[in-house]
Amino acid sequence: MSDLKTHILIVDDEPQIRKFLRTTLTSHDYQVSEAEKAADALKALTVHPPDVMLLDLGLPDGDGLDIIKELRGWSQLPVIVLSARGQEQDKVTALELGADDYLTKPFGAGELLARINVALRHSRAGNQPQQSCFEAAGLKVDFASRQVTIDNQEVHLTPTEYKLLCTMVKYAGKVVTHGQLLREVWGKHSTEQGHYLRIYMQHLRQKLGDDALNPRFLITETGVGYRLKS
């Protein structure tokens, strides 16, 4: 990487939150710019495009969701949504509109940095040829041979389970909504049959030997979707 610092745009109307984010991020060597309103955010996005945007959904002059909608018309830059607990529907909507991830307020610095890292990794990987295999926490998926191993033990998956796992791997570290999974694994018209997904996910967990009580690979993001640890 060059000596150019990674640039993060913070869009939030609360000065205290911006201050916390700015201090934390600059101390971790990020370059930070801030916007208070939706209009400022859109201007900042065009004038000096950031590498990642942290976006609060409740802005005084407009809905954060509209910014995502507009942005996705011309840019794939990673967007991490900031919102409160209980606003799961907003989170899901934001993710379906193209946001990359979310953070539930209040959140800690560790979580913030981890999410930013995942988002950056995905956006950089997007510009490179696809990896031939994925490896994390003892789980290995070899895309060429369609082989899945856990701690070097082969796991046999049905085609649907394999497709489900590959989709989770594609977004490793990021949250994937139920709707996204249903569309990518079962096709466009399956979004009404959410219970399929739960059952296949349960099967997949069992085959991967993953304990839902203390998951090693697949985390349930209640009300939103699933996340594969990376």
Place this chain on the structure above:
Amino acid sequence: MQVPDTHQASSTKAYVFALIACAVATALALPLRDYLNPANAVMFYLLGVILTAARYGRRASIAASGFAFLAYNFFFTEPYYTFYVNDYKDVLTLLLLLVSGIVAGAQTSKLQAERNFFRTKEHNTSVLYAMSNELTATRGREHIIATISRHVEEAFSAQAIVWSPSTKLAELREEQAAHWAYEHQQPSGLGTTTLPGAQAYYVPLAGTGYVLGVMPRARQGFTADERDMIHTFANLAASALERTDIAEVAEKTKVEAEGEKLRNALLSAVSHDFRTPLASIKGVISSMLMEDDRLQPDDKKELLTSAHGEVARLERIVSNLLEVTLLESGKLKLKKDYYFLPELVGNALKQTEATLQGRPVHCHLQPDLPALQVDGLLIEQVLVNLLENAAKYTPDGSPITLRCDAYGGQAKIIIEDEGTGIPVGEEEKIFDAFHTAATAQPRKGSGLGLAICRGILQAHGGSIKGENRAEGGAVFTITLPVGALPAMTEAA
């Protein structure tokens, strides 16, 4: 006792009936004249007189006696077919016929009238009883007014009007009469001396601010008895309406008192529960600001860790307060989806890691638990609240056991601890908002956690109960319904 002789009016019909009764008696007795003893023939006429008396009352029976006297004289005393009488015995028979006819007729008609009187009275009583009965079971002003109107309309075949100063009658005359009755608390309108031109009779419902108007459909006015009856109805209606007033005031007072109680509890919970963590956070931060270079890195870390824990506590209080507000206002909407219990339990354990401070949680989950259709976030909150509750009432390091199973359409989650348990007799009370166990010294929480648990489970059609274990400690049992999963239309 005044005996109403309601049939006096239709006198022509009564006299015709008396005449026919005598004619029939004659027709029956005449062919038998030669075989009958004169006293027997008299009986036919007496029968006619009594029938007339029973049907048409005293006056008709006197007329019938007269007709009988004449007919007997004409047909049965010699010489026949004249009004002459040869035998002095026949004169006696005739006189006896006349007198006994009048006496029997009078007695019969009196009995009949009494029967009618009692029948009317009984009918009135039963009509009143029906209304009073229904009014007792009726709640709410609107319904009571509707019940009164319906019963009055049935009893008097009239149109009932329940008037109050806020209602407006279409016709000015009716409005004036009703208003006069209301102002003077005296009857007005039809059949009275005040505004008699009105179509309805208006009676004030004393003590209620209402006036009952009764507008007859067919007849011109009401009899004195009917008017008495209307007054009885009015009294009954007035007391029913008065009762609702009292009930409404009592209900309002109760709601206000409960609201007041809740507000007070909320205030004390807020002031206590918010101040304690705020004080500790403020203390940590101020000492950091002041003595930055004097504090050892280890001390700094310890202070910050404790402040971090206090922040988590505040966070929990705020979200509990929000949830209890939603539950109390009935605005909580369930976002149901399919979840497997281990996922929810796992998330709850992760969220309470810090609070449990190393208390081991032993989980025994039945394998292959079915998927539940629940609001996952809320069920997680229930589990978090119960685990935090267990942490509050147990010493450090004390183990917690969590079991899940599902049988017969019901999933069960059981959380056991080895702490102080639930004070005897408070097994139900602990689920009331702002109730904290008496054994919690000092006050340990806002008393919202368990109330929220119960609210959430009730919204799911489930339940929660708290008991003490024989070995000591508390055990909380949650049940949730297990619905059938929609059929899988696609093969695996």
